[in-house]
């Protein structure tokens with residue numbers, strides 16, 4: 001029987017989980033600004049601004065951040081090994097980039113970086129990452145526990161695919177959360193069990209809140225499988241204290257939960273009164289051995305001072321699962337054959353950077369420190385600017401790449417938003433975009449305490465653009481508030 005192709009794929013006949021899935025970071029916040037950009041290109045001067053500034057996504061190199069020279073030199077040499085045979089290469093590449101590329105290529109049979117690799121990633125690169133984890137934490141790490149992935153994203157999907165059997169399986173997620181988690185849980189047919197971070201205590205994660213939400217979910221017949229912790233936080237930018245991390249580890253152990261530790265912002269630290277501790281380090285220092293505690297730690301080349309988002313690299317370190325479960329995780333990875341080799345190489349480089357005395361060390365350290373110090377200055381400048389706006393409070397961005405200010409919207413603005421069939425914070429961010437060209441993501445895209453309104457703004461525009469962004473945003477906010485003040 002011939003099917004009418006058009007009818008067989010109409011939107012009513014696609015997977016309802018896809019329908020239900022939401023991902024605000026690339027929703028209207030991305031598509032509508034692109035339309036305005038096209039309008040500006042077609043009709044310069046037709047809008048009250050001359051460029052669209054994307055403060056909506058953590059995409060540093062799209063906003064002018066330069067890649068790290070050492071990483072790119074090694075990558076270029078690995079991608080075109082015949083350069084290593086040419087004498088002139090020594091004039092344009094540092095000696096340690098050349099030796100690192102030679103070492104990496106030795107992991108590839110026939111120096112073939114165009115071939116599929118092992119489904120967990122090239123063994124030699126995983127050895128290098130394991131060595132980097134050991135050096136960071138002071139506890140053993142094994143290449144066999146490392147799964148190289150095309151960014152952290154597929155690693156998150158993998159664990160949701162493994163853990164979720166049906167909608168009666170739940171995953172505890174922070175609110176506000178990075179919406180990859182809600183989207184992946186929805187796509188895999190599970191239930192998101194929210195736990196609210198406490199804005200009043202700098203987005204603190206209270207164990208009592210975890211317990212309350214866990215018990216509430218269980219009372220509804222939900223089998224809670226895992227706890228997601230994003231540390232440093234996105235969109236909230238907080239760093240957990242070591243004590244809090246220890247409490248979280250004990251909570252997971254007591255309640256039999258897998259701990260999914262999203263640590264992609266571990267190198268985006270802007271304050272000196274807290275430091276990043278990996279959950280791997282906390283679990284081991286609490287005395288739990290390799291078999292005692294199911295932990296998946298995520299890292300990515302998309303963040304840090306490297307911002308190699310488009311190269312799609314990262315890893316998940318999988319520890320504490322039985323060998324039979326481990327085999328199932330490997331099976332999921334094997335269906336994807338392998339992650340891309342450039343991402344694998346970069347993931348090994350971020351975990352094994354030039355050391356003092358290496359030819360590239362001085363220039364590498366200058367690039368790294370220059371980027372991180374500038375990000376810290378931008379975070380502080382924007383935090384202060386938000387806190388100077390009428391009805392706005394903004395917690396310190398201790399880390400990550402975003403600020404998440406709370407706006408006290410006047411009743412008239414909320415009524416106008418309802419009339420426009422928009423979430424109040426989406427109404428505000430849309431008006432901000434149309435008035436200034438500045439793109440931010442409404443807090444409703446990340447979740448927030450009902451009745452509170454936020455937006456997420458990245459700190460990524462180049463530092464010389466920040467004063468203009470602040471002044472344009474402040475001028476808009478003043479006008480908006482005068483228009484809707486109760």
Ligand SMILES: Cc1ncc(COP(=O)(O)O)c(CN[C@@H]2CONC2=O)c1O
Pocket residue numbers: 025056057058059150151152153154178180230234262264299300301302309313314
């Ligand atoms: C907390 C967190 N985890 C995982 C990811 C996935 O990153 P990769 O797949 O690139 O490794 C992101 C990306 N950050 C998104 C992308 O840009 N803005 C964001 O909020 C993230 O913020």
